[in-house]
Amino acid sequence: DTAVSQTPKYLVTQMGNDKSIKCEQNLGHDTMYWYKQDSKKFLKIMFSYNNKELIINETVPNRFSPKSPDKAHLNLHINSLELGDSAVYFCASSQSSPLRNEQFFGPGTRLTVL
Amino acid sequence: GDSVTQMEGPVTLSEEAFLTINCTYTATGYPSLFWYVQYPGEGLQLLLKATKADDKGSNKGFEATYRKETTSFHLEKGSVQVSDSAVYFCALRTNQAGTALIFGKGTTLSVSS
Numbered sequence A: 001d002t003a004v005s006q007t008p009k010y011l012v013t014q015m016g017n018d019k020s021i022k023c024e025q026n027l028g029h030d031t032m033y034w035y036k037q038d039s040k041k042f043l044k045i046m047f048s049y050n051n052k053e054l055i056i057n058e059t060v061p062n063r064f065s066p067k068s069p070d071k072a073h074l075n076l077h078i079n080s081l082e083l084g085d086s087a088v089y090f091c092a093s094s095q096s097s098p099l100r101n102e103q104f105f106g107p108g109t110r111l112t113v114l
Numbered sequence B: 001g002d003s004v005t006q007m008e009g010p011v012t013l014s015e016e017a018f019l020t021i022n023c024t025y026t027a028t029g030y031p032s033l034f035w036y037v038q039y040p041g042e043g044l045q046l047l048l049k050a051t052k053a054d055d056k057g058s059n060k061g062f063e064a065t066y067r068k069e070t071t072s073f074h075l076e077k078g079s080v081q082v083s084d085s086a087v088y089f090c091a092l093r094t095n096q097a098g099t100a101l102i103f104g105k106g107t108t109l110s111v112s113s
Helices: none
Strands: A004-006 A011-014 A019-027 A031-039 A043-050 A055-057 A064-070 A073-078 A087-094 A110-114 B004-007 B011-014 B019-021 B023-026 B031-038 B044-050 B055-057 B062-065 B075-076 B086-093 B107-112
Touching: A004 A087, A019 A031, A019 A087, A019 A110, A031 A073, A043 A064, A043 A073, A073 A087, B004 B086, B011 B019, B019 B107, B023 B031, B023 B086, B031 B062, B044 B062, B055 B107
Parallel strands: A011 A110, B011 B107
Antiparallel strands: A004 A019, A019 A073, A031 A043, A031 A087, A043 A055, A064 A073, A087 A110, B004 B023, B019 B075, B031 B044, B031 B086, B044 B055, B055 B062, B062 B075, B086 B107
16 A cells, blocks of 8 residues: 555656646545655755645745645646746655654656656 | 764775764654665665664664764764675654654765776
8 A cells, every 4th residue: 555655756847837726635644745855855845734724935945835725636737838847746644743753755756857 | 853864875895894974963852764775776674773762773884882871873884895885874762653754865885896
């Protein structure tokens, strides 16, 4: 059983297009995240949602818009894609309890913008 | 702000060698500390964690001890295998609800037989 799943795994698209990445978790967690991993493997938080409420919104272009329809899902929509958006995007989830705060990651979505 | 510093790689070892990957952190308060591993082409897997000073996290032969006095969380393994080849990330997280992980830059480990 997949704990945190993402679709698609690979996404190749042209500059200027709009695309979405979907994430689902079946762990019963109340918090979900989007991270971006660049070409040098550096990981940085983009957004987090706790019980469908936006908690973290890092300095990310407003072309990126997360949406959480329920606690088990967090989608990422990207408008007007640019070359610099090429990266691997990871979804993660966790409980908000300080004692059980480890985050579980999805397999990632490799986005390539041509 | 909070940050994590890892030793730069790549680290290249022969099978059965001893591994140490250094990690130090800067944080206000008392964060939880983690090591994640990323195998080629895969997502991140939690390797081990520690939530308070002097805690030792361990898993699959890997260990790390939360040292508050030196603000460190070094990863060690007594005898590495070829299958341990991966990128290892040290990370911290404060204990507030919804806070994100802050990662080090990752250390690539390559083990040859």
